[in-house]
């Protein structure tokens with residue numbers, strides 16, 4: 001409760017009128033601001049509840065002359081300047097630091113009004129004050145975090161855009177109370193809706209990286225909205241991001257193309273973040289990373305890998321030349337034989353057309369076989385970009401085996417193929433998968449070259465792993481993996497063979513991994529030899545047990 005303290009040093013007549021009436025004093029007590037009147041002797045004539053709460057002293061404590069000094073008032077500026085201003089204008093306002101009764105330091109924003117005696121000396125000062133200790137700390141914290149954010153915003157190698165989305169929100173809200181599929185339908189049905197939305201997405205702020213990435217000199221060059229940066233082909237991405245925002249998802253990410261001011265098309269990774277509290281105001285933060293260079297390098301890498309794989313295939317065909325020649329020769333020889341037989345049946349004194357027909361059917365079948373093999377070889381020999389098709393894993397295995405069959409037979413390798421009845425099909429480049437299988441089979445045959453013929457055994461298994469990957473395993477009975485290359489089997493130029501290039505497994509790995517699979521090699525657990533295996537993901541939406549077309 002504030003107390004009006006009688007001041008013996010001041011004459012009662014002028015002071016009496018200036019003291020607040022009791023009910024006003026009560027009211028002033030409730031204020032959280034401090035309010036005080038101090039006399040020229042440093043005694044407080046008025047000291048409200050707010051002052052007591054801030055400084056800790058009661059009105060009675062502060063009523064004695066010199067009490068003011070207890071607070072150890074310090075100024076931001078020189079004290080003489082403060083007094084000079086007070087004398088000159090009768091007013092002063094600023095910040096003071098004071099010490100409270102319990103020893104804390106507080107920063108107080110104060111306003112002073114001085115009253116002067118007739119001779120001009122200040123006889124008392126009315127002060128209102130507000131504790132701003134925390135304001136200043138928070139302000140400083142805020143300033144620092146704002147500075148940090150600004151710095152990050154500017155220094156990042158990412159283009160940042162702060163966008164105002166509220167007009168788009170309003171446009172959609174006018175249209176309906178949308179859920180995700182409604183919005184998708186909306187954007188699909190109104191082709192202009194997407195471009196309209198772009199034109200209504202206002203640019204609030206961007207960082208310097210944005211200017212450089214989009215070929216602008218100043219922020220003004222970018223214009224008011226985002227529309228001009230979106231080529232037609234990227235409209236679906238913009239629509240999808242808007243749908244994500246309005247469906248309340250926190251983020252959205254997509255690769256897309258954008259246009260720069262100088263008309264270049266750049267590949268970008270585009271990320272929107274929609275913090276819920278900001279979405280309320282319709283603001284979103286967008287991050288854009290230019291991935292044009294990365295994509296170009298990736299494409300170049302793919303091209304070089306493709307060429308390497310092709311070169312390796314041609315080299316393998318060379319290694320398999322004898323086997324292939326035999327595979328083609330066999331049906332050709334059979335065709336000649338059946339042709340002659342057909343002639344004999346037809347030109348007998350009593351022609352037997354049924355037998356002649358059977359011979360001709362066999363000729364046709366063998367011609368098909370020969371042409372199949374040639375087609376396969378041509379597939380491996382020609383250079384073409386990888387072309388994913390849907391096929392059964394057992395087909396790739398059978399075709400690979402066919403190319404190596406003569407090699408196996410002539411070396412006395414006993415082959416067994418263990419296939420489970422049904423497997424899902426895979427979507428992959430068939431020639432490349434065949435190439436991997438051929439690589440593993442040729443390696444296995446070569447690994448067993450020094451064994452006595454009767455111990456050369458090759459088992460090829462196809463099965464499904466517990467995580468639904470198709471696994472193709474090639475198991476041999478050779479010497480196992482040489483420790484000299486065991487830890488770098490799949491790196492280029494790792495070879496223990498005299499004339500080996502060491503490229504087969506490394507190329508196989510890049511083929512398999514590009515298809516989302518894995519390749520591995522290990523010593524057999526239950527006997528001599530090694531097993532090399534590669535996996536491929538089953539084609540999307542595929543049934544688990546499609547029978548092998550060869551078995552049919």
Ligand code: ADP
Nearest residue numbers: 443444447480495496500501502503504505530
């Ligand atoms: P290259 O056949 O030209 O040596 P690869 O990359 O196909 O190149 O094979 C690399 C090395 O891996 C081979 O030199 C060999 O040491 C080892 N290797 C591959 N397959 C087998 C296998 N089935 N058994 C034992 N070692 C193998």
